[in-house]
Amino acid sequence: MSDPLKDKSIVLGVCGGIAAYKAADFLRVLVKAGARTRVIMTEAAQAFVGVATFEALSGESVWTDMFGGQDGAPFRHIAWAEEADAVVIAPATANTIGKMAHGIADDPLTTFILAVRAPILVCPSMNTNMYENPIVQENITRLERPGITVLRPEAGSLACGREGPGRLPDVGTIAEEVRSLLCPNDLAGEQILVTAGPTHEPVDPARFISNPSSGKMGHLIARVARRRGAEVVLITGPTALPDPLGVRGIRVKTAQEMFDAVIGAAEKATITIMAAAVADWRPANPLEHKIKKEEMAECLPLERTADILKTLGENKKSQILVGFAAETRDLQQNASAKLNAKNLDLIVGNLIGQADSGFGSDTNQVSLFYRDGRNEALPLMEKSALADVLFDRILEMKQK
Numbered sequence: 212m213s214d215p216l217k218d219k220s221i222v223l224g225v226c227g228g229i230a231a232y233k234a235a236d237f238l239r240v241l242v243k244a245g246a247r248t249r250v251i252m253t254e255a256a257q258a259f260v261g262v263a264t265f266e267a268l269s270g271e272s273v274w275t276d277m278f279g280g281q282d283g284a285p286f287r288h289i290a291w292a293e294e295a296d297a298v299v300i301a302p303a304t305a306n307t308i309g310k311m312a313h314g315i316a317d318d319p320l321t322t323f324i325l326a327v328r329a330p331i332l333v334c335p336s337m338n339t340n341m342y343e344n345p346i347v348q349e350n351i352t353r354l355e356r357p358g359i360t361v362l363r364p365e366a367g368s369l370a371c372g373r374e375g376p377g378r379l380p381d382v383g384t385i386a387e388e389v390r391s392l393l394c395p396n397d398l399a400g401e402q403i404l405v406t407a408g409p410t411h412e413p414v415d416p417a418r419f420i421s422n423p424s425s426g427k428m429g430h431l432i433a434r435v436a437r438r439r440g441a442e443v444v445l446i447t448g449p450t451a452l453p454d455p456l457g458v459r460g461i462r463v464k465t466a467q468e469m470f471d472a473v474i475g476a477a478e479k480a481t482i483t484i485m486a487a488a489v490a491d492w493r494p495a496n497p498l499e500h501k502i503k504k505e506e507m508a509e510c511l512p513l514e515r516t517a518d519i520l521k522t523l524g525e526n527k528k529s530q531i532l533v534g535f536a537a538e539t540r541d542l543q544q545n546a547s548a549k550l551n552a553k554n555l556d557l558i559v560g561n562l563i564g565q566a567d568s569g570f571g572s573d574t575n576q577v578s579l580f581y582r583d584g585r586n587e588a589l590p591l592m593e594k595s596a597l598a599d600v601l602f603d604r605i606l607e608m609k610q611k
């Protein structure tokens with residue numbers, strides 16, 4: 212699966228708050244992801260941002276006037292509602308939230324909302340006092356029901372000069388919430404533990420042993436799992452990547468730290484996917500002070516790190532265990548040997564050393580090796596698409 216937003220029809224409702232200008236940026240994110248977008252603006256929204264901005268970005272005329280002479284006017288609310296795959300209201304003001312909570316339909320946005328069957332994401336944004344007003348809170352709670360998700364505002368400094376909750380979340384965060392609304396919820400109830408990235412094994416305070424893993428594969432697995440409804444813990448070695456939205460991130464440096472974190476979290480996990488490139492060896496005696504280059508050779512005796520996945524395999528009960536095998540040759544033989552040695556259900560084998568596959572790339576070309584001896588060569592695909600295939604196969608395995 213590519214970006215869940217691709218080719219989806221998303222209707223964006225913009226209300227009259229200072230954050231209305233951020234809605235234009237959000238619209239750009241949707242368009243860039245390949246979504247078909249339509250915009251409905253309340254009258255107050257037009258006092259903050261011009262209709263032309265949204266028309267230019269969406270490539271469609273913006274709906275502003277209930278009885279205006281635009282095409283298909285009398286039934287536009289029905290037609291747009293039927294075509295929508297998801298609806299986002301950002302920013303959502305106290306006024307529109309109040310109307311939605313009580314079924315009032317007196318403008319294009321609230322009329323349209325009553326006809327929508329697709330998932331709706333409401334992103335309240337307003338002054339802290341207004342947000343914390345018990346009536347507004349009651350209305351927000353009333354809205355939270357199947358089909359409507361409320362993305363709570365962030366706390367921070369607001370345009371009115373106050374500090375507190377009320378800020379519209381970052382546009383990337385809103386987009387990720389929409390992706391998760393568009394994805395199947397087929398991993399709901401699963402507790403998924405994912406590891407990602409390399410580990411750093413210190414030689415001295417200035418040097419470490421590591422590998423080129425970027426962490427992208429593990430991070431995307433965690434992200435896709437969360438989009439599909441799982442509760443996700445991501446244990447990641449040093450990477451530049453931020454924790455995916457809605458995922459509990461634990462940052463570690465060394466193989467031993469990763470071992471401790473994984474063992475601590477593994478008990479609860481129903482599915483564990485070890486995508487991290489854990490160092491197999493570490494300096495036996497990391498030094499407190501920087502060693503001089505002339506002394507380096509004598510100072511580098513190595514010792515094995517603990518094999519995390521093997522330990523999990525030895526203690527495996529009903530959980531699904533998935534490993535990764537990065538190989539430069541004899542993929543089937545090496546990957547199958549690791550699957551057996553570590554008591555895994557599935558191992559993802561990839562031949563590294565190609566530009567568009569493996570460490571650091573956005574795409575990957577892998578073969579899946581199963582416990583029963585089957586294997587499946589997958590075509591080159593985006594790492595996020597691979598994460599989806601992986602979960603499809605894991606769910607098939609769980610159904611058997």
Ligand code: CTP
Pocket residue numbers: 466485486487488489490491516517518519520521533534535536537549
């Ligand atoms: N792994 C682990 N703990 C380690 C090393 C690896 O849990 N100390 C996990 C990796 O996350 C991956 C799988 O084991 O899922 C890789 O298996 P491994 O036999 O370690 O592969 P390589 O490190 O590539 O081994 P080799 O150098 O022998 O090919």
